[in-house]
Amino acid sequence: MTIRVRNKKTWENEGGEFVEYVGKGSVLENPYTHGCRRKLKDQYKSYLTKLNEDSPEWKRINELKKLHETGVDLNLLCSCYPDPCHSNVISDAITGKIKPKKD
Template sequence: MTIRVRNENTWESEENEFVEYVGKGSVLENPYTSGCRRKLKDQYRKYLIELSSESPEWQRIVELKKIHEDGEDLNLLCSCYPDPCHSNIIIDAITGKISPKKD
């Protein structure tokens, strides 16, 4: 069971693959869009950690974590890959490396 970041412009999913779009317009989009990728990634990490566990973002992450723990491979789809981006922070959240602030 793996979690991979995929580029929405070049990757084609195969039948029955789980795909979660995390780009612009999705609940997991990065609200920070200006600056270098590392800065944007760091800003998203801080943003995500500061959100309540009841936020739509963390609720979706919990759903993705359950899907992943049930043995499903996850494909996170954005336009940044192969560059590191906020998708890597989402993976950290799904795998429990980061969590929301305590309510």
């Protein structure tokens, strides 16, 4: 049961691996795009923790969490890796280290 962040430009799926694209155009894309990666990561973390559990983002995170808990290895695909980015925040949310806003 692992969660790996992969670079969409260099990583090749060897077949049968679960891949979740989290970049531009996906429900889990980072709405913040200007600034250093660390700042963007922190902004996304703040954004995510202010969303309710019934938001599209948290619904998808919970779906990924269920897969992860059943033993599926997850690959989060973005264009930032190996730099830390919002994919790391998503990984933390899947593992329960980051939680949605309570109503």
